[in-house]
Amino acid sequence: MVDLTVRVGPTVLKSPLLLASGTCGFGREVAEYEDLFVIGGICTKGLTLMPRLGNEGCRTAETPSGMLNSVGLQNPGVHAFLRDELPNMRSFGTKIIVNVAGHDTDDYFRMAQILGDPSVPVDVIELNLSCPNVKEGCMTFGASEEGVYQIVKGVREYTDKPVWVKLTPNVTSITETALAAENAGAGAVVLINTLLGMAIDIKSRRPVLQNNTGGLSGPAIKPIALRMIAECDQVLHIPIIGCGGIASAKDVIEFMIAGASAVQIGTMSLLHPGICEKITNDLICYAESESIERLSDLTGTLLRW
Amino acid sequence: MKKEYRIPLLSNVAVGSATHVLTFRSKEIAAAANPGQFVNVSSDLFLKRPFGVLDTDPEAGTFSIGVRRIGAGTGYICDAVPGTFFEVLGPLGNGFVFDQTKRIIAIGGGTGIFPLRFALKRARELGIPSLSLNGFRSKSDIILLSSFEEVADQVRISTDAGDFGTKGNVVNLLSELTKEEMKDAILMTVGPEIMMKNVAKWADGAGLFCQVSLEKRMACGIGACLVCVCKVKAEAEGEPFRHVRCCKEGPVFAASEVIW
Numbered sequence: 001m002v003d004l005t006v007r008v009g010p011t012v013l014k015s016p017l018l019l020a021s022g023t024c025g026f027g028r029e030v031a032e033y034e035d036l037f038v039i040g041g042i043c044t045k046g047l048t049l050m051p052r053l054g055n056e057g058c059r060t061a062e063t064p065s066g067m068l069n070s071v072g073l074q075n076p077g078v079h080a081f082l083r084d085e086l087p088n089m090r091s092f093g094t095k096i097i098v099n100v101a102g103h104d105t106d107d108y109f110r111m112a113q114i115l116g117d118p119s120v121p122v123d124v125i126e127l128n129l130s131c132p133n134v135k136e137g138c139m140t141f142g143a144s145e146e147g148v149y150q151i152v153k154g155v156r157e158y159t160d161k162p163v164w165v166k167l168t169p170n171v172t173s174i175t176e177t178a179l180a181a182e183n184a185g186a187g188a189v190v191l192i193n194t195l196l197g198m199a200i201d202i203k204s205r206r207p208v209l210q211n212n213t214g215g216l217s218g219p220a221i222k223p224i225a226l227r228m229i230a231e232c233d234q235v236l237h238i239p240i241i242g243c244g245g246i247a248s249a250k251d252v253i254e255f256m257i258a259g260a261s262a263v264q265i266g267t268m269s270l271l272h273p274g275i276c277e278k279i280t281n282d283l284i285c286y287a288e289s290e291s292i293e294r295l296s297d298l299t300g301t302l303l304r305w
Numbered sequence: 306m307k308k309e310y311r312i313p314l315l316s317n318v319a320v321g322s323a324t325h326v327l328t329f330r331s332k333e334i335a336a337a338a339n340p341g342q343f344v345n346v347s348s349d350l351f352l353k354r355p356f357g358v359l360d361t362d363p364e365a366g367t368f369s370i371g372v373r374r375i376g377a378g379t380g381y382i383c384d385a386v387p388g389t390f391f392e393v394l395g396p397l398g399n400g401f402v403f404d405q406t407k408r409i410i411a412i413g414g415g416t417g418i419f420p421l422r423f424a425l426k427r428a429r430e431l432g433i434p435s436l437s438l439n440g441f442r443s444k445s446d447i448i449l450l451s452s453f454e455e456v457a458d459q460v461r462i463s464t465d466a467g468d469f470g471t472k473g474n475v476v477n478l479l480s481e482l483t484k485e486e487m488k489d490a491i492l493m494t495v496g497p498e499i500m501m502k503n504v505a506k507w508a509d510g511a512g513l514f515c516q517v518s519l520e521k522r523m524a525c526g527i528g529a530c531l532v533c534v535c536k537v538k539a540e541a542e543g544e545p546f547r548h549v550r551c552c553k554e555g556p557v558f559a560a561s562e563v564i565w
């Protein structure tokens with residue numbers, strides 16, 4: 001029997017597969033298509049201190065092998081989440097990773113204080129320093145070493161729970177922001193969030209998205225995610241969670257070889273709810289045929305030229 | 306557990322110049338679909354495309370959709386030959402409400418007529434008297450007329466060109482209704498947004514309850530991604546409005562809730 005469990009620091013996951021933030025809401029809808037008990041965990045939609053309505057107008061555009069979104073962090077706010085969603089999420093029997101977004105540093109600290117309290121049953125805090133669809137906060141912090149360091153360091157003061165830092169690929173050097181996260185006490189980095197993009201309607205000559213720009217996700221971004229994970233694996237000492245366009249067991253294996261301890265599946269789970277079950281079965285087949293006893297042995301085994 | 310189905314296209318019939326009726330085999334969807342619900346159908350593009358259910362045959366285990374060719378995705382679907390397999394999610398969303406309905410007036414335009422055909426069929430099964438009002442550009446654009454006559458007690462047509470039925474649009478048809486025809490009626494409307502907005506305004510003036518089916522660009526279709534939201538009236542004090550998911554809370558809404 002293949003051992004699918006993986007470790008991300010102190011956190012033991014039943015499987016390397018996690019559902020990515022913003023692509024599975026709070027799990028209610030995917031739970032109708034997928035047995036969440038067998039996956040490693042589920043990342044909530046990005047939460048903010050106060051409820052947010054998100055962006056107006058058209059929020060999505062299709063691209064070859066991917067999609068743009070400009071949801072703009074629509075969410076019910078952290079308090080409504082705790083009251084209305086968390087109890088139900090706990091019933092899935094898998095790890096709960098809360099994705100946290102803020103306008104300013106104080107927002108992040110206050111949410112870390114609320115969600116990081118030992119009495120609140122969430123397992124991991126994932127700092128979203130990478131959402132490209134809001135005017136303030138998020139990606140503005142994730143774009144610089146100082147911004148990343150300041151938030152992660154501050155958040156660490158408020159909680160003993162594992163803190164994962166989800167970084168933006170919209171930077172010149174991903175290793176610099178990743179190292180800043182590690183130096184500030186991050187438990188892991190999550191690579192990558194969406195790439196900033198645009199779609200244009202030639203009839204109106206306007207951007208399709210009313211926000212003008214949006215975040216690109218899906219298989220189109222997979223090579224970029226792999227490259228960034230492999231780069232960071234060479235310099236980091238903390239675990240890496242891979243994310244970006246994963247569609248199959250083969251993709252999961254590629255991400256693990258590049259250096260990921262676990263992976264998140266986003267867009268492809270939106271398109272094909274139930275995909276984790278298929279990927280899990282295929283991972284088991286692969287490991288059996290390759291005589292791999294522990295899937296986690298694959299992590300960081302890239303043989304560079 | 307729900308699942309994404311991989312199902313074959315059984316038939317593809319052109320109705321009119323740019324519109325096709327496609328029938329698929331799926332016991333599950335045929336048994337579960339209600340009028341106003343939709344299915345999300347794959348093509349050779351990245352995202353699936355949503356289409357209202359036109360008809361079901363639970364005994365045969367089949368369902369149909371009507372598709373107008375407007376771009377690459379609908380083009381692929383309209384060109385598909387029987388035997389082609391599609392990935393389909395459905396039935397999705399909330400359909401029309403028939404509870405305590407004494408009389409139905411179904412008002413359609415464009416591709417909106419497809420889900421209304423299913424609603425009228427259901428009304429007939431429930432013994433609810435019905436009136437169908439469909440608007441087209443001109444006589445040559447009229448489709449599925451006999452199919453509507455099969456399920457509705459009365460069918461009236463408007464054409465912008467005025468070469469068939471009442472000249473003008475469906476609001477002209479509405480303004481021709483008698484007191485008797487309007488009494489206790491519930492309106493169901495699907496079509497271009499501007500048409501539904503005008504129908505909703507008319508219904509409000511006439512004091513009639515109206516259900517509208519909204520269209521937004523979608524990705525998942527199941528309520529997980531929030532790209533398809535519609536603007537509806539606030540519930541709590543201090544809230545300017547709410548963003549609700551077209552695919553999950555909708556696509557059918559009470560017209561009085563919608564912010565156009």
Ligand SMILES: Cc1cc2nc3c(=O)[nH]c(=O)nc-3n(C[C@H](O)[C@H](O)[C@H](O)COP(=O)(O)OP(=O)(O)OC[C@H]3O[C@@H](n4cnc5c(N)ncnc54)[C@H](O)[C@@H]3O)c2cc1C
Nearest residue numbers: 354355356357371372373376377378379416520521522556
């Ligand atoms: C709930 C629901 C039910 C529907 N039912 C039907 C149906 O029964 N029959 C039917 O033929 N169609 C129906 N539609 C519309 C159908 O989904 C679209 O026509 C289809 O997705 C277009 O795909 P495409 O690849 O051909 O066009 P694209 O290449 O994606 O688009 C072609 C053009 O149409 C515009 N466009 C496409 N979709 C939308 C949209 N939702 N809002 C505004 N502009 C848009 C694009 O901007 C572009 O200019 C429904 C849509 C929804 C949301």
Ligand SMILES: Cc1cc2nc3c(=O)[nH]c(=O)nc-3n(C[C@H](O)[C@H](O)[C@H](O)COP(=O)(O)O)c2cc1C
Nearest residue numbers: 020021022046069128192193217218244245266267
């Ligand atoms: C519709 C949508 C909404 C998203 N919302 C969030 C979010 O709230 N917080 C976040 O950290 N990432 C968000 N993401 C990014 C994903 O979690 C993921 O990092 C990205 O899409 C790349 O992975 P994928 O290609 O597997 O989707 C969102 C992505 C999509 C497509």
Ligand code: FES
Nearest residue numbers: 524526528531552
């Ligand atoms: S299309 Fe994903 S929530 Fe409606």
